[in-house]
Every structure is written in C-alpha cells, then in structure tokens.
Amino acid sequence: MASGDGVLVFVEVKTRRSLAFGHPFEAVDARKRERLWRLAHAWAASHPEHSRGKARRVDAIGIVGADPATGELEHLEDLR
Amino acid sequence: MSTATTWAVALTGIVGHLVEVEADLSQQTPRFELIGLGDRALGEAASRVHNACKNSGLDLPPRRLTVNLSPASLPKHGSGFDVAIAAAALATQGTLDPASVARTVHLGELGLDGRLRPVPGVLPALHAAHRAGFARAVVPAANAEEAGLVAGIDVRPMASLAQVALLHGAELAEPVDLPPVRDPAPAPLREEVPELAEVVGQDEAVEALLVAAVGRHHLLLSGPPGAGKTMLARRLPGILPPLDDETAREVACIRSLAGERVVALERTPPFVAPHHSASVAALVGGGSRRARPGAIARAHGGVLFLDEAAEASRTALDSLRQPLENGVIEIHRAEFTASFPARFQLVLATNPCPCGSYGVAGEECLCSPAAIRRYGGRISGPLRDRLDIEIHVSRVSAAVATGAGRGRVSTAAARERVAAARARGTERWAGTPWSTNAQVPGTWLRQGSHRLPSAVSDPLDRALHRGALTLRGYDRVLRLAWSVADLDGAERPGAEHVGRALFLKKGLRA
Numbered sequence: 001m002a003s004g005d006g007v008l009v010f011v012e013v014k015t016r017r018s019l020a021f022g023h024p025f026e027a028v029d030a031r032k033r034e035r036l037w038r039l040a041h042a043w044a045a046s047h048p049e050h051s052r053g054k055a056r057r058v059d060a061i062g063i064v065g066a067d068p069a070t071g072e073l074e075h076l077e078d079l080r
Numbered sequence: 081m082s083t084a085t086t087w088a089v090a091l092t093g094i095v096g097h098l099v100e101v102e103a104d105l106s107q108q109t110p111r112f113e114l115i116g117l118g119d120r121a122l123g124e125a126a127s128r129v130h131n132a133c134k135n136s137g138l139d140l141p142p143r144r145l146t147v148n149l150s151p152a153s154l155p156k157h158g159s160g161f162d163v164a165i166a167a168a169a170l171a172t173q174g175t176l177d178p179a180s181v182a183r184t185v186h187l188g189e190l191g192l193d194g195r196l197r198p199v200p201g202v203l204p205a206l207h208a209a210h211r212a213g214f215a216r217a218v219v220p221a222a223n224a225e226e227a228g229l230v231a232g233i234d235v236r237p238m239a240s241l242a243q244v245a246l247l248h249g250a251e252l253a254e255p256v257d258l259p260p261v262r263d264p265a266p267a268p269l270r271e272e273v274p275e276l277a278e279v280v281g282q283d284e285a286v287e288a289l290l291v292a293a294v295g296r297h298h299l300l301l302s303g304p305p306g307a308g309k310t311m312l313a314r315r316l317p318g319i320l321p322p323l324d325d326e327t328a329r330e331v332a333c334i335r336s337l338a339g340e341r342v343v344a345l346e347r348t349p350p351f352v353a354p355h356h357s358a359s360v361a362a363l364v365g366g367g368s369r370r371a372r373p374g375a376i377a378r379a380h381g382g383v384l385f386l387d388e389a390a391e392a393s394r395t396a397l398d399s400l401r402q403p404l405e406n407g408v409i410e411i412h413r414a415e416f417t418a419s420f421p422a423r424f425q426l427v428l429a430t431n432p433c434p435c436g437s438y439g440v441a442g443e444e445c446l447c448s449p450a451a452i453r454r455y456g457g458r459i460s461g462p463l464r465d466r467l468d469i470e471i472h473v474s475r476v477s478a479a480v481a482t483g484a485g486r487g488r489v490s491t492a493a494a495r496e497r498v499a500a501a502r503a504r505g506t507e508r509w510a511g512t513p514w515s516t517n518a519q520v521p522g523t524w525l526r527q528g529s530h531r532l533p534s535a536v537s538d539p540l541d542r543a544l545h546r547g548a549l550t551l552r553g554y555d556r557v558l559r560l561a562w563s564v565a566d567l568d569g570a571e572r573p574g575a576e577h578v579g580r581a582l583f584l585k586k587g588l589r590a
Contacts, residue, residue: 023110023142025109025110025142025143026109026110026142028109029109033109060109062142076107076108076109076143077107078107079108079109080108
C-alpha cells in the first residue's frame with residue numbers, strides 16, 4: 001500500500017519463477033480484482049485518518065524470475 | 081502504439097461487406113474481449129487466436145486486448161475472422177508492422193498449432209475486397225486455387241500464422257515450418273455433359289429443347305415413364321452457350337459458399353436436379369444464422385430440373401415463382417436478409433397421370449378422371465403460366481430404338497446453332513435491359529417496331545378470340561416465335577414460326 005499525490009494505491013504483487021504456469025498478471029483475474037477493491041474500500045473505511053479526501057487505486061506488480069530481487073518487473077496501474 | 085486495425089470480410093449471400101477489425105491494448109490484467117455481433121464460432125476465436133499465437137512463437141502481450149469488429153451492428157459468423165483478429169492483436173505492440181497490417185485483408189481460420197485452415201466463401205470475399213480497393217489479401221494455402229480466380233488483387237496464400245507475421249515484418253526467433261492444411265473437400269468432379277445424339281426418335285422434343293435453349297424458355301416435359309424426359313433434360317446444359325464472365329463468377333461464388341471446392345471458373349452451365357421430395361428450405365436455401373444457397377441458387381446460370389414435378393410438394397413448387405419472376409432468391413430470417421442470384425432455366429418433367437399410362441398407346445390407364453385432373457393440377461396455374469414450352473414426350477417405338485440410327489443432332493452441332501441464334505437475339509435486344517427472348521415484356525412484342533404483321537399473327541389472334549389463349553399466353557407464344565425464328569436464322573418470325581410456337585406452348589395446330 002502506498003500513498004502520495006492525493007491517491008491511495010493498493011498494490012498486489014505477484015511473483016512467478018518462470019512463465020511455465022502463465023504470466024503473474026493472469027492470476028489477477030476478475031475475482032481477484034474485485035477482492036482487491038473490496039479490501040481497499042474496507043481498509044479505507046477503517047482508517048479514515050489515512051484515506052479522507054484521497055482517491056483510491058488498485059495496481060498490480062508482476063515479477064518474473066527465480067530471484068525476486070533480480071526478476072523482471074512489470075507494473076499495471078489502475079486496475080478495474 | 082496501443083491500437084491497430086486490419087480488414088476481413090463478412091458475407092451475406094454472395095455479397096461481401098468489408099469488416100474493420102480493431103484491436104486495442106490497455107494496461108489492465110490479461111483478458112481477451114471480442115465484441116461486434118459475432119456468432120458462437122466467432123466467439124471462440126479468442127481461444128484459437130491465443131493458442132495459435134503462442135504456438136507460432138508470437139506471444140500476445142499479457143494485458144487486456146479488446147477486439148472490435150466494425151460495423152458492430154452487422155452480424156458476423158464463422159471462423160474466417162481468426163487471422164485478421166490475430167494480425168490486429170499482434171500489431172498493437174508493434175510485433176507486426178501496423179501499417180502493413182492495415183493495408184491487408186486477412187481471411188482464414190486458425191488451428192491451435194498456428195496453421196491457416198480453409199474457409200468457405202473466399203471467392204466472393206476477395207471480390208468484395210478488390211472492389212473496396214484493397215491491393216493485398218492473405219488467404220489460407222488450401223484456398224489458393226480459388227483465390228487465384230480473382231484478378232487485380234495481390235493474393236498471398238499462407239500456410240501458417242508465422243508466415244503471415246513474416247509478411248508483416250515480424251522477427252521470429254525460429255521459423256516455424258508447418259505443412260499447409262489441405263482442403264478436406266474433394267476436388268470437384270468434371271461431369272461429362274451427355275451427348276445429344278444419344279437421344280433417338282425424339283426429334284420433336286429435341287427441337288423443342290433447342291428452342292428452349294435459344295430463348296431460355298422454361299420447359300415442361302410430360303410423358304409416360306421411360307419416354308426419356310430425364311435423358312432430354314440432362315442434355316440441355318450441353319447445348320446452352322457457355323457462361324459469361326460475370327455469371328461464371330457468380331456460379332463459382334455460390335459453389336464456394338455451399339462449401340464446395342472451387343478450382344476454376346466453370347463455363348458449363350450448372351445442372352441441378354433436386355429430388356421431388358425436396359423441402360422448401362432445400363430449394364430456397366436457409367440456415368438460421370448464415371444463409372446457405374439452396375438448389376435454386378445453385379442452378380443460377382444453368383438448369384433447374386425437377387423430375388416428377390407433380391409429386392413435389394405444392395409449397396416447394398410455388399417457392400419457384402418469385403425467383404422465376406425476379407431472377408433473385410431472397411432468404412429472410414429474423415437476423416438477416418440474404419439474396420442470391422437465381423436466373424435459372426426451369427425444366428419440369430411429369431407423368432401424365434399417377435400410373436403413368438394415360439394416353440399411351442397399348443396401355444390401360446387405371447386412374448379415375450378425377451385423379452388425372454388432380455395430378456395435372458399439382459403444378460399450380462401461376463407456375464404453369466410461367467412455362468413457355470409444354471411438350472409431350474411419347475415412348476419410342478421398338479423399330480426406332482433398336483435401329484442403327486443415332487439421333488440426328490449432336491451436342492456440338494446443336495450448341496453451334498443455339499449460339500448463332502442467341503447471338504441474333506442479343507443483337508436485336510442490344511440497348512434494352514433484356515438479353516434473351518424469354519425476358520422481353522409482351523407489350524414490346526405486341527406493339528412498336530417488333531409487332532408482327534397481322535397475316536403472320538393471325539392464328540394467334542384467332543386462338544385469343546376463341547379463348548384458347550390468354551393474353552399472357554399470347555405474349556409467351558410471341559416470345560417463343562422469336563426464338564423459333566432465331567433458330568431458323570430468319571429475320572422476323574413468319575407464319576410457320578408462329579405456328580410452331582403455338583404448338584410448343586399449347587399443343588395447338590395453327
């Protein structure tokens with residue numbers, strides 16, 4: 001979770017060692033996106049001091065590689 | 081670059097509509113969305129495209145791809161859009177050159193391994209693409225022969241999606257070399273047109289056949305079983321003049337849509353003989369989502385032969401009336417309207433009565449008079465009215481049949497005579513909307529410069545006065561008379577031509 005510029009960003013980070021079982025983003029399906037949004041709203045509701053007046057956004061970061069520190073990183077902004 | 085477009089063709093009847101395939105790549109989680117009023121086969125294109133790309137070494141980006149088929153309101157069916165969808169999708173990221181993709185029409189279905197599978201209707205689709213001004217088209221390798229029939233467009237038969245990608249400037253890690261998919265449909269058999277000289281002892285009927293061929297008159301053959309009605313009808317396509325370019329193309333388009341394999345422009349007029357139990361849908365054509373040409377459309381440019389016409393269902397027969405009038409068969413469904421050209425020559429054959437012996441010398445007919453009348457009435461009045469020639473074919477006597485003599489007229493000679501006669505007619509009707517005698521309206525023949533002198537038309541006028549002919553029948557005899565005169569090489573019909581025409585229509589002696 002990150003915050004800045006008047007936006008509260010909820011980031012889902014997915015890692016895959018290789019593409020053998022599909023791209024990490026493929027695991028962020030409609031069900032998962034819905035859950036992320038529900039989570040974001042619930043969190044914002046229970047933490048009004050952090051969320052008041054801020055827009056909410058859900059992002060996803062996919063990392064492909066054996067070692068998360070050196071893997072290839074992709075970032076998708078504003079999932080809906 | 082996040083959007084790319086290419087082109088494909090949707091067919092309604094034999095008319096092709098260019099469809100713009102747009103693909104948009106948005107920064108969202110992976111999904112493949114296909115919109116634009118496609119049917120179920122088209123909806124499944126997403127999976128085929130996905131796997132075909134992967135197995136061709138061309139990975140689709142793991143983002144949301146939206147593919148729209150525009151115009152979005154035109155219903156589209158079938159799997160022929162696969163290649164276009166794949167090309168547009170791959171061009172969104174620049175894997176394929178978007179400019180090159182946008183200039184090309186793509187036709188074909190994709191296999192999961194990335195091979196291009198043949199689709200029906202390539203010929204009409206390419207024709208539409210050419211008319212819309214496209215210079216290049218990609219077709220499946222199995223449709224190469226058919227695609228080669230369209231001139232003026234650069235056709236690229238392709239075996240696999242990888243080859244298509246190379247055409248559009250893709251860089252492939254490893255060239256995928258797949259054997260091309262063969263067309264599963266068998267090669268069309270070249271049917272030999274039977275020889276007219278095999279018909280013996282039916283000189284009168286053969287002459288009537290020639291007159292029918294000259295003016296494209298519809299024909300009713302009646303006679304007992306075994307008289308040779310079918311034999312005569314089968315020989316009609318052989319004596320008709322070969323199809324012109326436009327008609328040959330339409331015939332090939334209809335065959336292609338019917339799923340037949342088209343390898344050449346066939347010039348021999350088609351001969352279609354549906355069984356007398358054929359349903360209306362079989363004759364007219366049908367399909368709930370896509371229109372399949374029926375027997376009427378497949379006989380376009382040629383001969384539609386209905387044997388045992390009196391046994392056919394009345395609704396099926398009456399479905400012939402509209403195409404006989406307009407030369408077009410229209411298929412209306414809730415979701416679409418398709419029309420096929422249907423300028424065919426109708427040949428009906430029927431027995432004189434249910435048992436087939438009525439009026440045959442030496443045989444006893446067991447049918448009641450009412451049954452005979454009912455049987456004749458199966459061919460409805462309006463339909464009978466459109467038949468210009470009604471002739472009776474009688475059985476051939478043993479002496480003629482077993483004699484050494486062959487029929488007097490060979491197919492080649494007959495074709496020559498018909499072609500010469502047809503040329504005279506075409507020359508006469510040049511500058512009018514009509515090309516054959518059967519199409520010319522009656523007023524044109526009764527009035528104006530083509531009016532016959534009263535001495536010539538006298539037997540006709542008398543028949544009209546007597547009530548033996550209706551005015552419509554009068555016009556038909558006039559048209560026939562012109563055909564008879566054309567066949568004779570006469571400038572205008574004389575009294576003997578009118579007399580023969582009257583005999584052909586009504587069996588009346590002048």
